Amino acid sequence: MGITERKEREKAEMKRLIMDAARKLFIEQGFEKTSIRNIADEIEYSPGTIYLYYKDKSELLFDLHQESFQKLIEQFQRVLNIRDPFERLITMGRYYMQYGFENPELYELMFLMSSPIETVECREEIWEDGHVAFDMLRNIVRECIQAGYFKIDDVEGTSMMIWAAVHGLVTIHLRKRTTMFREGERIPRLEHAYERFVELIKGKI
Amino acid sequence: MGITERKEREKAEMKRLIMDAARKLFIEQGFEKTSIRNIADEIEYSPGTIYLYYKDKSELLFDLHQESFQKLIEQFQRVLNIRDPFERLITMGRYYMQYGFENPELYELMFLMSSPIETVECREEIWEDGHVAFDMLRNIVRECIQAGYFKIDDVEGTSMMIWAAVHGLVTIHLRKRTTMFREGERIPRLEHAYERFVELIKGKI
DNA sequence: CAAATAAAATGAACGGTGTTCAGTAAAGCA
DNA sequence: TGCTTTACTGAACACCGTTCATTTTATTTG
Numbered sequence: 001m002g003i004t005e006r007k008e009r010e011k012a013e014m015k016r017l018i019m020d021a022a023r024k025l026f027i028e029q030g031f032e033k034t035s036i037r038n039i040a041d042e043i044e045y046s047p048g049t050i051y052l053y054y055k056d057k058s059e060l061l062f063d064l065h066q067e068s069f070q071k072l073i074e075q076f077q078r079v080l081n082i083r084d085p086f087e088r089l090i091t092m093g094r095y096y097m098q099y100g101f102e103n104p105e106l107y108e109l110m111f112l113m114s115s116p117i118e119t120v121e122c123r124e125e126i127w128e129d130g131h132v133a134f135d136m137l138r139n140i141v142r143e144c145i146q147a148g149y150f151k152i153d154d155v156e157g158t159s160m161m162i163w164a165a166v167h168g169l170v171t172i173h174l175r176k177r178t179t180m181f182r183e184g185e186r187i188p189r190l191e192h193a194y195e196r197f198v199e200l201i202k203g204k205i
Numbered sequence: 206m207g208i209t210e211r212k213e214r215e216k217a218e219m220k221r222l223i224m225d226a227a228r229k230l231f232i233e234q235g236f237e238k239t240s241i242r243n244i245a246d247e248i249e250y251s252p253g254t255i256y257l258y259y260k261d262k263s264e265l266l267f268d269l270h271q272e273s274f275q276k277l278i279e280q281f282q283r284v285l286n287i288r289d290p291f292e293r294l295i296t297m298g299r300y301y302m303q304y305g306f307e308n309p310e311l312y313e314l315m316f317l318m319s320s321p322i323e324t325v326e327c328r329e330e331i332w333e334d335g336h337v338a339f340d341m342l343r344n345i346v347r348e349c350i351q352a353g354y355f356k357i358d359d360v361e362g363t364s365m366m367i368w369a370a371v372h373g374l375v376t377i378h379l380r381k382r383t384t385m386f387r388e389g390e391r392i393p394r395l396e397h398a399y400e401r402f403v404e405l406i407k408g409k410i
Numbered sequence: 411c412a413a414a415t416a417a418a419a420t421g422a423a424c425g426g427t428g429t430t431c432a433g434t435a436a437a438g439c440a
Numbered sequence: 441t442g443c444t445t446t447a448c449t450g451a452a453c454a455c456c457g458t459t460c461a462t463t464t465t466a467t468t469t470g
Contacts, residue, residue, distance in 0.1 A: 111380065160398035
């Protein structure tokens with residue numbers, strides 16, 4: 001009965017075809033501005049066909065959401081070979097910001113979009129990879145505390161605070177709230193602010 | 206010729222009537238979910254009428270945007286009587302977060318929404334009040350440096366970094382990325398993270 | 411192989427959106 | 441009173457996400 005297997009394979013291929021087109025358009029012109037009809041045009045199928053493979057538009061987002069967190073986790077793994085936990089922490093922060101600046105539309109739906117959660121909040125799996133990523137931060141902070149880099153033993157609060165700082169910097173850029181800086185100087189300014197933050201947690205400020 | 210004056214007054218009153226309805230609905234159900242027809246229903250006029258007073262939907266946002274920054278600046282002014290610049294700074298941060306938590310929809314359009322800027326980016330006035338608010342932060346940071354609270358003389362970078370930290374905390378909450386915490390514990394956790402940040406810039410971490 | 415069945419794809423239709431504009435009603439003026 | 445200006449209306453346009461009766465294509469059965 002190789003036929004049902006082929007069917008399944010074809011179904012998966014079709015989903016991937018749709019997903020690839022959707023990702024391309026979402027990244028190009030954003031989620032809101034991408035219509036089901038656009039995606040249908042891109043793959044040269046009718047709009048109705050997409051609904052045979054994805055429940056609705058938010059399920060497309062859900063899948064891309066998962067994929068994007070996997071990609072961030074991959075970035076974080078590049079850091080694991082760094083011995084010194086503090087060095088590892090600040091490099092992780094740099095990679096986080098880099099990810100946000102280089103993949104604005106993915107960052108958007110991971111951390112900035114309100115719709116995906118509200119529409120598919122019943123699906124708890126949506127945050128599984130998010131928790132994996134945050135756990136990586138927590139573990140490094142814990143190591144930093146154990147190694148004596150932070151005097152206060154508060155993994156949770158410190159992790160949160162560090163995340164908020166880099167997330168804030170990325171968000172300010174992605175939402176274009178940097179009108180006080182000249183164009184082209186904006187990302188450097190934010191990276192400079194991150195350096196200030198690093199100095200801060202080094203205790204040098 | 207009191208008649209033209211009355212006309213102008215009536216025009217202003219009508220704009221306020223529309224704005225009041227729009228603000229109410231935006232706060233209640235968000236900008237995206239509020240339609241021009243909703244606003245028209247609320248004030249018992251036809252949809253077309255609204256376009257006689259506001260160019261388009263984004264201009265409604267523009268006006269509310271201005272109003273919201275005024276409100277934030279008012280909050281910041283409550284802080285000016287605090288003598289110690291460092292105490293003033295951390296209280297300002299607390300007021301900022303409080304504003305975000307208490308006025309999620311206003312914060313949304315001030316700092317999180319991408320549409321208002323893209324649609325009316327030609328209007329430079331849109332950030333005037335934003336710059337006033339940021340200048341207030343800059344000035345306090347400058348005072349903190351002068352008073353010896355910060356060793357590094359970098360008003361711009363330090364201000365940016367501090368804004369990013371509190372903005373990050375507010376944004377994490379508003380976009381509901383706090384699934385790692387139990388409901389009802391979320392804001393306290395973020396406030397706790399802010400306290401960690403305060404300890405940090407006090408040099409105690 | 412042909413007919414019957416099952417699966418896949420279609421595209422018109424529904425109710426929604428922001429926005430425009432010809433037409434109507436009211437107000438101001440001579 | 442008649443004329444002009446202003447205010448307002450609501451139908452119409454082009455889009456949106458989504459559904460579903462219908463048609464096309466593929467597979468199974470006789």
